[in-house]
Amino acid sequence: MILDDIYGVILERRRNPSPDSYVSALTTKGKDAILKKIGEEAAEVIIASKGLDKQQVIHEMADLWFHCMVLMAEEGLSHSDILKELEDRFNKKKEQDTSGCIFCNIISKETPAGIIYEDENVMALEDINPQAPLHVLVIPKKHIPTSLGLTNRDNELIGQLFQAANKIATERGVAERGFRLVMNTNPEAGQSVYHIHLHLLGGRPMHWPPG
Numbered sequence: 001m002i003l004d005d006i007y008g009v010i011l012e013r014r015r016n017p018s019p020d021s022y023v024s025a026l027t028t029k030g031k032d033a034i035l036k037k038i039g040e041e042a043a044e045v046i047i048a049s050k051g052l053d054k055q056q057v058i059h060e061m062a063d064l065w066f067h068c069m070v071l072m073a074e075e076g077l078s079h080s081d082i083l084k085e086l087e088d089r090f091n092k093k094k095e096q097d098t099s100g101c102i103f104c105n106i107i108s109k110e111t112p113a114g115i116i117y118e119d120e121n122v123m124a125l126e127d128i129n130p131q132a133p134l135h136v137l138v139i140p141k142k143h144i145p146t147s148l149g150l151t152n153r154d155n156e157l158i159g160q161l162f163q164a165a166n167k168i169a170t171e172r173g174v175a176e177r178g179f180r181l182v183m184n185t186n187p188e189a190g191q192s193v194y195h196i197h198l199h200l201l202g203g204r205p206m207h208w209p210p211g
């Protein structure tokens, strides 16, 4: 990507300053000089954007972007640091969209349900339409629409879901006999509630492959 290529050159000019390099000259003046330049470039973007010349806006934005990269090098940051921050924000926004989620309403106790287990992060309830003598849904309190939305931040949470399921299976006497844990993802798997949940099924022999 062009950004990586440019950033590579900026790093190189910092490592091996050359007399005719703009980046070397700016960098040797120190961080305040870079910050001043960013302020000026931001002002140029504003001025250009107030005018009618789109090409000028692009030109000034490229200047600002470039100087942000010079500052990134000064701060020891890489593009992946910035991209990760943007990605995290975007994902967080998606997670926060809980409007109309039946399980979020159960978690907030707005909607009553047969809650059989609850801790700080996890809740378990009897399935409203049981498919086996024991059919419990183990759900995280955090709204994650499908298993595809899981990230490294959820690693501990996933462990907690399985541990809660094991505890319930043991209490309900199916741990030794056997039980099944299922998470359906998206339509072809039959997911109908888009807030992840682990189905705990037990109390009868199960077939394989599943239908």
Ligand code: 5GP
Pocket: 102, 113, 114, 125, 126, 127, 128, 129, 130, 137, 183, 184, 190, 191, 192, 193, 194
């Ligand atoms: P999915 O089809 O998404 O894998 O599973 C959703 C499960 O949630 C189904 O087994 C369905 O019976 C159950 N369910 C849907 N609405 C409610 C509800 O309001 N309360 C409870 N306890 N279970 C529900």
Ligand code: ZN
Pocket: 098, 101, 102, 103, 104, 105, 142, 143, 144, 194, 195
């Ligand atoms: Zn939800």
